[in-house]
Amino acid sequence: MNSRILRTLPREKAFYFFTSIGNYTGESAASFKEFMNKISEVNVKSLEFHFYRGDFEKWIAEVLEDEFLAIEITNLREKNYSGAILKERLYNVVAKRYIQLSKTF
Amino acid sequence: MKFKNNTVALDSTDLKILNALQENARQTYTAIGKSLGMAHSTVYDRIKRMERHGIIKKYTAVIDAEKAGAQNIIAIMTIFTDPKESDKVAEELCEAPQILEVYTSLSEELLIIAKVVAENQESLHEFIASSVAPLPGVLRIRTSMVTKKFKETRFSIVNNPKKLTFIKETHNKIGENEH
Numbered sequence: 526m527n528s529r530i531l532r533t534l535p536r537e538k539a540f541y542f543f544t545s546i547g548n549y550t551g552e553s554a555a556s557f558k559e560f561m562n563k564i565s566e567v568n569v570k571s572l573e574f575h576f577y578r579g580d581f582e583k584w585i586a587e588v589l590e591d592e593f594l595a596i597e598i599t600n601l602r603e604k605n606y607s608g609a610i611l612k613e614r615l616y617n618v619v620a621k622r623y624i625q626l627s628k629t630f
Numbered sequence: 631m632k633f634k635n636n637t638v639a640l641d642s643t644d645l646k647i648l649n650a651l652q653e654n655a656r657q658t659y660t661a662i663g664k665s666l667g668m669a670h671s672t673v674y675d676r677i678k679r680m681e682r683h684g685i686i687k688k689y690t691a692v693i694d695a696e697k698a699g700a701q702n703i704i705a706i707m708t709i710f711t712d713p714k715e716s717d718k719v720a721e722e723l724c725e726a727p728q729i730l731e732v733y734t735s736l737s738e739e740l741l742i743i744a745k746v747v748a749e750n751q752e753s754l755h756e757f758i759a760s761s762v763a764p765l766p767g768v769l770r771i772r773t774s775m776v777t778k779k780f781k782e783t784r785f786s787i788v789n790n791p792k793k794l795t796f797i798k799e800t801h802n803k804i805g806e807n808e809h
Contacts, residue, residue: 536764536766537760537764539764541759541763541764543755543758543759543763546751546754546755546773546775547705547707547754547755547758547771547772547773547775548771548772548773549758549759549762549763549768549770549771550770551710551768551769551770553763553764
């Protein structure tokens with residue numbers, strides 16, 4: 526189960542970071558680990574764009590198939606974070622889950 | 631109509647006929663001939679020749695999408711690409727029914743410019759995120775949505791003054807040689 530969540534995805538299933546409708550940053554993540562790392566690398570505008578559209582939890586639930594993290598991110602959205610705080614909190618939630626999954630891998 | 635360097639040089643009669651067809655492709659040979667002061671058989675011969683040589687590619691209908699009830703949005707994508715993959719990306723884009731036009735351009739970076747149509751902003755984003763961004767060689771994408779259309783016209787060979795001059799010169803030269 527954990528190995529499935531942590532697997533590397535084919536290119537077409539990766540998460541592509543945009544800053545607004547149709548504006549692709551050139552950054553993408555093709556695995557849980559890469560997604561976690563990209564959170565600290567990509568422009569915060571991109572994180573805000575996807576976060577408030579619900580793109581992250583959709584991809585995490587439907588593609589990575591990690592319902593637990595998807596719910597965690599949905600709950601985080603209710604806090605209305607933005608900017609650097611959003612980046613930090615989002616990273617923390619994803620990193621915490623990554624450690625948890627890696628331990629039991 | 632003469633051939634030169636694999637291209638077809640059209641004379642002023644051909645251009646007048648093309649112009650008439652671009653105005654209204656459904657008018658009869660007789661009507662075109664009457665408006666241009668020439669025999670309908672001349673119009674027929676010229677049109678058939680231009681069809682054979684692929685100058686007239688097809689006859690189509692210009693549809694007013696709004697009146698037809700289609701609430702589409704149009705956007706212009708500028709796709710920055712790896713030069714090695716650029717042609718392949720352009721070819722892939724051509725396959726997508728949402729893409730209306732595709733061009734490559736060389737400025738500071740190699741770009742592909744594409745006109746795209748979508749039902750709404752969400753479907754536009756979905757298309758770009760799932761079908762364009764994943765193409766190998768795509769570095770980043772800038773998309774501008776069209777908010778107001780001021781002019782849209784098809785390229786008319788007759789409206790191109792340089793081309794007209796060229797054709798006139800070519801025609802004269804051919805005429806001189808024929809004598």
